[in-house]
Amino acid sequence: MKKIMSLLTILLLLNACSTSNLQYQKDVTVEIGESLTKEIIQLESQEDITFDSFDNTKVGSYAITFEVEDKSYPLNVTVQDSTPPLINQKSEVTISQGSDLDFEAFFDISDNSGSYTITTTIDTSIPGTRNETLSVKDNSNNTASFPFSLTITEDEPVIIEQLKEFKVALNGTLDLTEFFTSTPKQYLEIIGDYDLSTAGHYPLQVGRLEVILTVDDGTLNSSYKITEPAILRNDRYILANKRYQLPADYVPDNLINIPANYNPTGQKVTQETWDAFYDMAQDAADEGYSLIIQSAYRSYQTQETIYNNYLKNDPQEVVDTYSARPGHSEHQLGTTIDVCQGSLCFGDFTNTPAQQWMSENAYRYGFILRYPQGKEGVHGYMYESWHYRYVGIEMATHFQSLNLTFDEYYQQFIK
Structure with missing residues (x-):
């Protein structure tokens, strides 16, 4: 019995010595992403081994431990990256x-x-x-x-072709595809110094800005074209009076035909002028007034004929008080209308309930009375209760609070 106990004691001591004197590589190096194994630390033990966790996705040095038979042992691990992409x-x-x-x-x-x-x-x-x-x-x-x-x-250069005259409204939207085409079209763009808000103040000073038009096809093969776009003032803000003249070839871009029930003679106005008048006429009809348009857009040539016909009956100094000379008529802008109540036009329209309603409400739709009474010395024409011009609701509302003609307003707020 004593011999058996002695043998067990010896075995336990040997086992204790084998674990306490565990032989392994205490400093090891692994590649990034590589996991530790017994082979890496050169451990020949058959026992299970558990390593502490560490970030093997980052290069660096880590002091960890591992366990064998519930005993911990220190280990220094270096994570390196020596593998090329x-x-x-x-x-x-x-x-x-x-x-x-x-x-x-x-x-x-x-x-x-x-x-x-x-x-x-x-x-x-x-x-x-x-x-x-x-x-x-x-x-x-x-x-x-x-x-x-x-x-x-080596690709063929992209070609630019101009479709029509390059004319852009002041502060308008510039859509190059309206004026130019290119092959391929998706590369059309404009570069260079230009500003759609820097046109001249008067129609005779229509802005002419040199622009370099180019297409960029993603290569060095770009095509270039130099053009001079006409940057026009917005029609609603152009000043046409006895002093400032419109060019003979000036024609608004967005003229539309007035529906026959509002003008039986087939005249035209700009789209925004018609839209505003239609809204106003609908509301006026609810009040019992049938507003129609007696006269709207007139070309330079039409105004010239009208003016010359008047000269056959009256001297020029008289005609100039009630008719504009060619190029000086606001009707050429397409934003000016002569309004009637049914068959009551011109002087017959004055002092009617419909005319009173217009004087009180036209601004709500963007219209101003162009030749008001008491300002004949400023605008130069006789009082015309029927002559309205579209300038937009914002400006018309401002007008309503002022005692100014468009000529005076232009000098103070637009020019």
């Missing part, structure tokens, strides 16, 4: 002259750290086929290189 080509590398080379469209690139930088830059301005090298570096400065053949094609 991997590069595989997916397809032939062919691009257009002057375009950017997107390497990842032609190559699969990966790195065990999950991060890399492409250090190669390519000059794509010269067409042809040549050998190049793709170089990639990871965060640990491991580099990889991949030779490849690069083909740069």
Whole structure:
């Protein structure tokens, strides 16, 4: 019995000595992403081993422990990255002259750290086929290189064609496709210094701004065209009076036919003028007034005929008090209308309930009385209770609080 006890004691002591004197590599190095094993620390024990967790996705040094048979042992682990990125080509590398080379469209690139930088830059301005090298570096400065053949094609330049006169309203929306076309169309854009709000103050000073029009097709083959767009003042703000004259060829861009039930002679006004008048006429009808338009847009030539016919009956100094000379008529703007109540027009419209309603409410729809009574010395014409001009609700509302003609308002707030 004593011999058995002695043998057990010896075995226990040997076992204790074997674990307390465990032989292993206390300082080890692993690659980024690599897990620890008994083989790495050179441990020959057959017992199960458990390592503390550490971040093996980041390069650095970690002091950890591992356990064997409920005993802990220290271990210093260094995580390194000595593996260069991997590069595989997916397809032939062919691009257009002057375009950017997107390497990842032609190559699969990966790195065990999950991060890399492409250090190669390519000059794509010269067409042809040549050998190049793709170089990639990871965060640990491991580099990889991949030779490849690069083909740069020479494309035909994009062509610009002008569709119509380049005329843009002041502060309007510039839609190049309305004036120009190109092949391919999606590359049409405008560059250069221009400002749609810097036109001249008067129609005779219509803005002419030199603009360089170009298309960018993603290569160096861009086409250029120099044009001079006419930047017009918005029709509703142009001043046409005895002093300032409209060009003989001035025609508003957005004229529409007035419906026959509002003008049986087939005259025209600008779209926004008609929209505003229609709303006003509908509300006036609810009050019992049938507003129609007796006269609207007149061309330079039409006004010239009207004026000359008046001269057959009255001397010019008299005609000038009730008719505008050609080029000086607001009717040429397409924003001015002569309003009637049914068959009551011109002087017959004056002092009617409909005329009174207009004087009190026209501004709500964007209209102003152009030649008010008591201001004949300013605007130069006889009082015309029927002559209204569309200027927009904001300006018309401002007008309502002032005792000014459009001529005076223009000098103070527009010019």
